[in-house]
Amino acid sequence: MFAERANLCNAHNRGCDHRAVRVTPPGLRRSGAVATLLVEGRPVVCSPGDSVAAALVAAGVLACRWTGAGEPRGVFCGMGVCQECVLLVDGAPARACMTPVRDGLAVEPLRSGALPPPPPAELEAAGLEPDVLVVGGGPAGLAAAAAAAAAGARVVVADERPKLGGQYYKQPSEAFEADGRALDRQYRRGRALIARAERAGATLLAGVQVWAAAGPGELHALGPGVRYVLRPRRLVLAAGAYERGVPLPGWTLPGFFTTGAAQTLLRAYGVLPGRRVLVAGNGPLNAQVAAELARAGATVVALCELARAATPARAGALARMAASAPGLALEGAQLLARLRRARVPVRFGHTVVRAEGDGRVERAVVARVDGAGRPLPGSERAFEVDAVCAGFGFLPSNELARTLGVEHAFDPALGQLAAVTDARGRTAVDGVWVVGDGARTGGARLAEAAGTLAGLDAARSLGLAAPRPAGERRAARAAARARRFQRALLELYAAPRLLDQLAEPGTLVCRCEEVPLAAVEAALDEGALAIGAVKRLTRAGMGRCQGRYCAGVLAELSARRSGRPLDEEAWFAPAPPFKPLPVALAAAAAAPGGRGAPA
Numbered sequence: 001m002f003a004e005r006a007n008l009c010n011a012h013n014r015g016c017d018h019r020a021v022r023v024t025p026p027g028l029r030r031s032g033a034v035a036t037l038l039v040e041g042r043p044v045v046c047s048p049g050d051s052v053a054a055a056l057v058a059a060g061v062l063a064c065r066w067t068g069a070g071e072p073r074g075v076f077c078g079m080g081v082c083q084e085c086v087l088l089v090d091g092a093p094a095r096a097c098m099t100p101v102r103d104g105l106a107v108e109p110l111r112s113g114a115l116p117p118p119p120p121a122e123l124e125a126a127g128l129e130p131d132v133l134v135v136g137g138g139p140a141g142l143a144a145a146a147a148a149a150a151a152g153a154r155v156v157v158a159d160e161r162p163k164l165g166g167q168y169y170k171q172p173s174e175a176f177e178a179d180g181r182a183l184d185r186q187y188r189r190g191r192a193l194i195a196r197a198e199r200a201g202a203t204l205l206a207g208v209q210v211w212a213a214a215g216p217g218e219l220h221a222l223g224p225g226v227r228y229v230l231r232p233r234r235l236v237l238a239a240g241a242y243e244r245g246v247p248l249p250g251w252t253l254p255g256f257f258t259t260g261a262a263q264t265l266l267r268a269y270g271v272l273p274g275r276r277v278l279v280a281g282n283g284p285l286n287a288q289v290a291a292e293l294a295r296a297g298a299t300v301v302a303l304c305e306l307a308r309a310a311t312p313a314r315a316g317a318l319a320r321m322a323a324s325a326p327g328l329a330l331e332g333a334q335l336l337a338r339l340r341r342a343r344v345p346v347r348f349g350h351t352v353v354r355a356e357g358d359g360r361v362e363r364a365v366v367a368r369v370d371g372a373g374r375p376l377p378g379s380e381r382a383f384e385v386d387a388v389c390a391g392f393g394f395l396p397s398n399e400l401a402r403t404l405g406v407e408h409a410f411d412p413a414l415g416q417l418a419a420v421t422d423a424r425g426r427t428a429v430d431g432v433w434v435v436g437d438g439a440r441t442g443g444a445r446l447a448e449a450a451g452t453l454a455g456l457d458a459a460r461s462l463g464l465a466a467p468r469p470a471g472e473r474r475a476a477r478a479a480a481r482a483r484r485f486q487r488a489l490l491e492l493y494a495a496p497r498l499l500d501q502l503a504e505p506g507t508l509v510c511r512c513e514e515v516p517l518a519a520v521e522a523a524l525d526e527g528a529l530a531i532g533a534v535k536r537l538t539r540a541g542m543g544r545c546q547g548r549y550c551a552g553v554l555a556e557l558s559a560r561r562s563g564r565p566l567d568e569e570a571w572f573a574p575a576p577p578f579k580p581l582p583v584a585l586a587a588a589a590a591a592p593g594g595r596g597a598p599a
Contacts, residue, residue: 021272022058023296027183028176028270035103046101047269049173051162053078053085053096054269056107062254062360064096065110069514072359074254076511078261079167080160081242081397083544083580084252084511086110093582097261100162123227130156130203132458133219133232135210135400138166139444140436140451141238142193147455147475148236149200152464155455156230157202158221160209160579163268165190166240167260168444170268187267193448211586212576216404216432220576222585234431234458237401238451241394241437244415245549247509247517248502250355251390255362259391263289272298274387278364280304280352281391282495287335287346289389294342301383302345304366306373306392306495309348320488324481325445353380353502355388364388373496392498394441395552399574401427401434410566413490414441415497415552417568423476425454433458443489446482449475499556510550512543520557529562531555531572544580547572 024030035048037055046055053075056064063072064085076084078097085096088108096107132148134141137159149155157164165171169190172178180188197204208223216235221228243258250256255274257265259281262273266289276299279290290303310318322329339346349368353375356363368379395416402408406427407420418440421427425435433454436447452475503509505518515538523537531554534540540554541547547554555570564570577586 047175049175068112136238137164140447143451144455145202146197149202151459155202158208239397239438262389282306291338304350317488317491324484373501424457449479510540513539515540
């Protein structure tokens with residue numbers, strides 16, 4: 001059944017409310033407006049500002065689609081990357097996490113082999129020729145846009161999410177009315193940054209996805225009913241990052257979320273991912289989300305942090321963090337204090353090793369790990385839960401940058417391909433800057449400072465009047481402090497990087513094409529020591545997420561066998577469309593007529 005229930009009551013049949021999973025974050029109040037979503041013909045009452053994903057999770061509906069093997073899948077990344085929540089919305093396939101609710105919207109499951117042809121696409125053509133195009137509306141992109149526009153450039157920002165702010169500064173949906181004075185610091189900083197870009201005169205396009213590029217001077221994008229041809233003089237890429245996938249048994253079950261997805265549900269929509277939640281992984285985001293979930297009323301059964309507990313040997317890292325960003329260091333200490341007050345057990349040197357359940361997460365098993373990241377026998381403990389939130393770090397969204405020929409190099413400290421840029425984000429590709437977590441992951445403060453420097457540099461390259469040197473010096477100092485903080489943070493959270501240590505032979509490495517570790521190992525045994533050869537033999541990487549969640553694992557497994565260095569050639573070569581599009585829609589989007597059309 002599509003309506004696989006995460007909650008204890010059947011919302012469709014009994015009409016019970018879900019105040020236990022719908023909450024109101026501090027500083028917000030619900031508008032009181034309601035909408036009705038038709039889930040297989042049955043009404044589900046929700047808020048007009050919800051995403052379809054948030055409405056379904058709040059109603060206890062976890063399974064969005066079924067795979068070819070008959071396995072249910074649900075919301076996983078919560079940001080439109082994994083494609084696991086694709087379902088039918090008014091008869092057409094759509095990502096639940098990226099689709100806003102509209103009263104009377106009809107939702108049905110997507111079953112393997114039953115994909116209907118999309119309706120005919122009629123798109124208005126729009127041509128924009130800004131001085132500076134910024135792709136991405138998070139901290140780096142908004143800061144770049146504000147700086148370039150303030151210097152006199154005509155700036156357009158395109159972001160595929162329905163609301164600007166990115167993953168860190170995600171803003172509450174229209175379901176809420178905000179009291180600006182009572183909002184927490186993260187909401188307020190995001191609102192201020194969006195307002196700064198608007199005041200500077202930047203044109204902000206939310207819900208617009210750049211899906212192809214003929215070069216830095218011609219990009220193609222889609223928005224609601226509009227196909228854009230964007231011809232900028234300068235291009236700033238600030239595409240952000242997504243969470244690293246770590247294959248482990250049960251990680252494809254509905255109810256297994258990334259930590260970022262759980263935070264989006266809570267902060268943007270006021271929806272808990274579950275009533276009893278395990279949070280696990282590596283890094284400070286997990287502690288923040290565990291504290292926020294506990295404050296909102298969820299029972300957080302444990303926070304499992306892969307890093308060891310802080311020791312005297314790490315006192316230097318703590319001191320450097322406090323020196324470079326005392327406010328952030330204080331926030332970290334306050335988070336741990338909040339977890340203690342909420343009586344959330346914090347297990348250092350532990351991680352989730354598997355999730356179990358019949359069609360959805362019902363149990364989570366955690367264990368202590370050794371220095372190589374392998375579970376220690378006899379250390380397992382099981383928790384009854386209805387959600388697991390896992391976050392093992394981030395990977396840059398670099399598909400567009402790599403397509404344009406921006407050089408990337410493997411960063412062993414971060415375990416990711418990082419863009420090769422100068423201190424202002426400028427690349428060797430003429431007219432292209434890459435900044436923020438889309439270049440290399442370093443957090444929102446670094447992204448914002450780096451975005452400012454890139455925006456100023458892009459404006460200066462156009463011959464526009466240089467801004468006051470004091471502002472640029474402040475941004476450079478902020479970036480330097482943020483880099484020092486991040487280096488200390490990496491040392492504090494140093495832990496084994498998980499690859500296949502938790503996977504069993506039958507564990508799916510490629511979620512989309514349902515390719516288990518055993519099939520990948522068999523391909524490597526047959527001599528397929530390059531990622532493309534593994535792809536041809538197993539279909540790993542051919543699914544809707546386009547290899548985002550398996551490519552890193554496959555690249556490192558191949559390098560381990562072949563002895564080749566990890567470089568850009570070890571990954572799949574990116575190609576448009578950068579996110580899946582129905583063929584009819586892609587054809588309509590690429591049709592002639594965009595050049596010179598009015599915006």
